[in-house]
Amino acid sequence: MCAHIARSDPIRDSRMTLSHAQSFELSPDQAAEHLSDELMQRDIKSLAGRYAVTMTDYSALPVCEFAFPGPLRDQLVAAVLDGSKTSTTAMLIGYEIDQEDLPVAGLKEVVIDSAGTPVAVIEMTEVRQTRLDDVDLQHAIDEGEGFTTIDQWRAGHEEFWHSQDIRDEMNDLHFTVNDDTILVLQRFRLVSRLPQ
Secondary structure, three states: OOOOOOOOOHHHHHHHHHHHHHHOOOOHHHHHHOOOHHHHHHHHHHHHHHHHHHHHHHHHOOEEOOOOOOHHHHHHHHHHHOOOOOEEEEEHHHHHHHOOOOOOOOOEEEEEOOOOOEEEEEEEEEEEEEEHHHOOHHHHHHOOOOOOOHHHHHHHHHHHHOOHHHHHHHOOOOOOOOOOOEEEEEEEEEEEEOOO
């Protein structure tokens, strides 16, 4: 939950103090004397507090993991960071098995890399469900993996969804997808890169 808290602006307050002092035609040295150590300490603490909140406010956000740790995740995270990946696809059944809520537009998530390090914050801009056979070309292209046709996109995703890792996650050694498998298509924007 975010709340807007009205706070004084130390930079603006300092400028106002100096401007006020200058209106009495004080020299810069004399004006500086009017800025007490207490005011300066308060301003430094205020700025430090704002910086700390900005740097850590992502910690309460849900985590977004692309694929499994390894080369594919590294490729996908790099595509998110360079802006070429603005969509992703998940199977509805995965949310049902994990008993997770579906993402919604406006949801912000922290993207982690293969080492589990937070690297970016993304925001969902659109979430829709569709059959595997109805995925559109623009969605496939916007996944940022170099797909130029739906057939390429589907082959790449079926290879992933039929992998041993997915079958283990589904607890189904013979798990497969078909034309009627319901997918969750997600479009997102990069909100910020996180400092490393």
